[in-house]
Amino acid sequence: MKSKIKRATIAIIPLLAFFVLWEVGAYYAPRGVLPQPTKIVVAMLHAFVDPKEQLLFQTLESFKRIGLGFLLAGVVGNVLGFLLGTYFRSLERLFIPFFKVCEKINPFAIIPIFMILFGIGMQEKVAIVFWACIWPILTTTQEAAKNVDLKLIAATRAMGASRAKIFISVIFPYTLPDIFTGLKIAIRVAFFMIVAAETIGASSGLGWYYIRKQAMYNLNLIYGSILYITVLAILFNFLFTRLEKKFLVWKEAAFN
């Protein structure tokens, strides 16, 4: 515990140094280029409290889009991942290479196509998040399901377990840590995507908020939005890392 605090303290030093340097640098920088972090924080706090700014509402708008797209991708990606990783082997050979190609398509580049297909709005945003999230989820789950310890399956089947029981008792718990790894990658991608999509075409959301501040040349809030989005991403990452760790305990212990 003590070493944990110590490590956290050490890790925070460069971060603090960065902000101190920024603060000092901004003081000497020409006007309208680099605001001071302290001013940014004050402006952001103000934006939170000011009902006209609607920062919280915009945040929730983005969360709604991320949440829906992520949830859909989680369900579809995991179901497909399990099916292709376990029961449908020849389909795996057929589809996985194709999926890997889809994964490599730059998701930012195809945002305009989604706009054409779905029109600008909720559907389009959810579809973009879904598209970006599903590949890491699908491939991680598929890979993990494929690599389940065969001995455990044999041992369970030898006891006359049904396929459903094998799935519930062996395949699912075995792949659970990897499922969370996939979800963690996906949520990170989802954050990138939603901000990008909202910057290009939207009338609400964090990306829209940010781009509007840019149009108004509100320097404090431009920088503030970036920091705010980063903090949110860190929080989500932290949450999923915790979940992943929770289910990873046995795996780490068993293989060390």
Next chain:
Amino acid sequence: MAKIEIKNLSRTYGKKGSKTEKFYALRDFNLSIDQGEFVTIVGPSGCGKSTLLDLLIGLSRPETGQILIDDKPVEGPALDRGIVLQGYALFPWRTVRKNVELGLEIKGVPRKERREISDHYIKLVDLAGFENHYPYELSGGMQQRAAIARILAYDPDVLLMDEPFAAVDAQTREVMQDELLSIWEKTGKTVLFVTHNIEEAVGLADKVAVLSRSPGAVKEVIDIDLPRPRRIGSVRNTPDFNLLYHRVWELLQDNREPAGAAARLPAESVADKIMPDAVL
């Protein structure tokens, strides 16, 4: 009447329709095991022992011949047989107790009863006090005991064991062998025990079946008429034991490496394991 009757069993590997010659893992394999008998199988690697065990549990089907248990052909996995696999195959996310209760869960035994049964068998294999430990917190020998308790817990008539003590150190191995013998004496189960170790094969068994290398078949069955109840440590240095040991050793010497590259079993996948006959 024999408990297990293996008749003219054959099993080949090799792709359907491929031009390369089929490889026989087992060919005309015959063995008869009586109720309550302890039979060990020794053979060189590649003699089809794993294939035989898979067929006995019902994880795969024979091509020709059949396996009868209580005069009924084996048609798939069932709780009348239990297998202790090489390398324990314990569930790392389940405690010892939950591991032991797995078969009972599948059987549909209610929770309270499960607990009583698992308590009993955990005590029997000397793991009392470790019920709530995870497998990785146990030594190799203890893990193996947990694996044995898991099989005993659902009370199969037939115990199949695939080199269960191969991974534990020599001293633990001897303790485990004696424990297995005393459990066997107490429960009266029919045991088929596969091993590489001649001393283990002779020391434990009523009968040793010596196998020949590919195709796997029974070369000879040797009756072990050493006195019971037996303890490995005390029986090991008797002249009778040495004669039997030497007899088995001699039989194994004839097994030369087969010409050419040794045939290899095809790689298995999760799909094969879940439903071997219906992989898409």
